[in-house]
Amino acid sequence: MSAPAIRRAQPERLDIETDVLVIGAGACGLVAALAAHDGGADVVVVERDASPSGSTSMSSGFIPAPATRAQRATGIADDNASRFEADIQAKAKGRAVPALARLASSEIGPALDWLAERHGLEWVVLTDFLYPGHSRHRMHAVPEKTGTALMARLSAAAAACDIPVVTEALARGLFVGDDDAIRAVEIERPDGQTEIIGCKALILACNGYGGNPDLVARHIPEMTDALYYGHAGNTGDALLWGEELGAQTRHLTAYQGHGSLAHPHGVLISWALMMEGAIQVNAAGERFSNEHGGYSEQAVAVLAQPGGTAWNIYDERIHDFARAGFPDYRDALAAGAIREGETLADIAAATGLPGAALEVTLASVARFQCGVEADPFARDFTDKPALAAPFFAVKVTGALFHTQGGLMIDDSARGLRGDGHPFPNLFAAGGAACGVSGPDVSGYLSGNGLLTAIAFGRVAGREAASRG
Numbered sequence: 001m002s003a004p005a006i007r008r009a010q011p012e013r014l015d016i017e018t019d020v021l022v023i024g025a026g027a028c029g030l031v032a033a034l035a036a037h038d039g040g041a042d043v044v045v046v047e048r049d050a051s052p053s054g055s056t057s058m059s060s061g062f063i064p065a066p067a068t069r070a071q072r073a074t075g076i077a078d079d080n081a082s083r084f085e086a087d088i089q090a091k092a093k094g095r096a097v098p099a100l101a102r103l104a105s106s107e108i109g110p111a112l113d114w115l116a117e118r119h120g121l122e123w124v125v126l127t128d129f130l131y132p133g134h135s136r137h138r139m140h141a142v143p144e145k146t147g148t149a150l151m152a153r154l155s156a157a158a159a160a161c162d163i164p165v166v167t168e169a170l171a172r173g174l175f176v177g178d179d180d181a182i183r184a185v186e187i188e189r190p191d192g193q194t195e196i197i198g199c200k201a202l203i204l205a206c207n208g209y210g211g212n213p214d215l216v217a218r219h220i221p222e223m224t225d226a227l228y229y230g231h232a233g234n235t236g237d238a239l240l241w242g243e244e245l246g247a248q249t250r251h252l253t254a255y256q257g258h259g260s261l262a263h264p265h266g267v268l269i270s271w272a273l274m275m276e277g278a279i280q281v282n283a284a285g286e287r288f289s290n291e292h293g294g295y296s297e298q299a300v301a302v303l304a305q306p307g308g309t310a311w312n313i314y315d316e317r318i319h320d321f322a323r324a325g326f327p328d329y330r331d332a333l334a335a336g337a338i339r340e341g342e343t344l345a346d347i348a349a350a351t352g353l354p355g356a357a358l359e360v361t362l363a364s365v366a367r368f369q370c371g372v373e374a375d376p377f378a379r380d381f382t383d384k385p386a387l388a389a390p391f392f393a394v395k396v397t398g399a400l401f402h403t404q405g406g407l408m409i410d411d412s413a414r415g416l417r418g419d420g421h422p423f424p425n426l427f428a429a430g431g432a433a434c435g436v437s438g439p440d441v442s443g444y445l446s447g448n449g450l451l452t453a454i455a456f457g458r459v460a461g462r463e464a465a466s467r468g
């Protein structure tokens, strides 16, 4: 299979024609398709896999949004787009592209309300846990609280609108006119046959380049040897096409990491455990960071420890909280990843950690918790109860979840050319576009991934329909 390519030529034939063509059937592509459909356009989605899943299915499915009907129904009335934008910029240390942070924070609330009212998606707001960096409870999920269920509900909504999602269709090449307008896309079937789909507007919703080791090594060398835990089919085609077209790209060094993937089981252990009072220790039984800095940058901190791993240590209160609230945690439990011990000596025996060092670390944490001593890593332990026997432990590693840089877009989600002018009919959103996390791993605020998939996806679909 050859690399994707730009062809400055008229297509030799058109097998199908549509107003709006969407490449990628994750959350971004399906939301874009629904918006284009609602805008009155004929829309077709092409997806390389036999069954759409993407990183969206692998995700926890948590979407931050202010001032939605669902949020107001939980009694939270003082959240708004400006507050959310301020949280995004605070996490990114002011380095998120201002126009994109504004667009995302103002579009996401109306987008979730529209998905609820027009397309029947149900939202619950997670109020039992405040995600790091969010100043209000604004994390939304479908009632099942999984990315798989989010995908299922979006797929059902697309089916209800009779939107064709053409699977086993790898987009390989774009036919582009002299005016930089996209005329058609060539897709390749698993048997090598090709089809050419003509379009009036093209939306790139095929995520970033986490699944392309060469691009990861080039842009985020610190993750070259890390496990990529996102969808394997996200091989950076949008970025490669964009570069060949002379498009502006931005923040290609940005990504979402995660410092708590059960190892070697490969199951996500929610960072909610840390926020509830858990700690991370290395093989020497010692803490090595402020675990409340953020789970994304913690990927780098964990990978820097001996063996590239750490142990999450916590107690029964936190174990019960995680088991009740997080399906991933229940999966980790079923996979045998969670160790349990009546005493720290039992935990040392179950994990191979040095018992004496573990005792010293937990004794320090107890002093930080009751406020008689300050944590040298500057974490505040005083707002959660002290850790108490019995104890639990899970071995974790750091991983790359998805890339956050991509094609630079304008307020209409149109890709920008090198000269700053938009392409006539090329749109990008979700992981294919520049995100709102600034230039590095530390700028990722929880939920920034689905935020731009859904907010920018809707803008792209709406605007593509109006131009199609």
Ligand SMILES: Cc1cc2nc3c(=O)[nH]c(=O)nc-3n(C[C@H](O)[C@H](O)[C@H](O)COP(=O)(O)OP(=O)(O)OC[C@H]3O[C@@H](n4cnc5c(N)ncnc54)[C@H](O)[C@@H]3O)c2cc1C
Pocket: 023, 024, 025, 026, 027, 028, 029, 046, 047, 048, 049, 052, 053, 054, 055, 056, 057, 058, 059, 060, 061, 062, 063, 064, 169, 170, 171, 172, 205, 206, 207, 208, 229, 230, 231, 233, 234, 235, 237, 268, 401, 402, 429, 430, 431, 432, 446, 447, 448, 449, 450, 451, 453
């Ligand atoms: C474990 C994990 C947990 C996460 N949890 C959260 C969370 O709770 N909240 C949050 O906001 N974010 C989370 N994220 C990030 C989030 O999953 C992504 O940011 C989001 O799903 C991106 O959506 P998307 O539609 O852009 O991409 P995807 O869902 O990955 O969809 C892209 C699709 O494009 C297809 N594709 C790629 N190239 C081509 C091509 N050439 N031709 C045809 N099809 C192609 C792919 O097969 C894929 O189906 C998580 C990520 C991971 C890995």
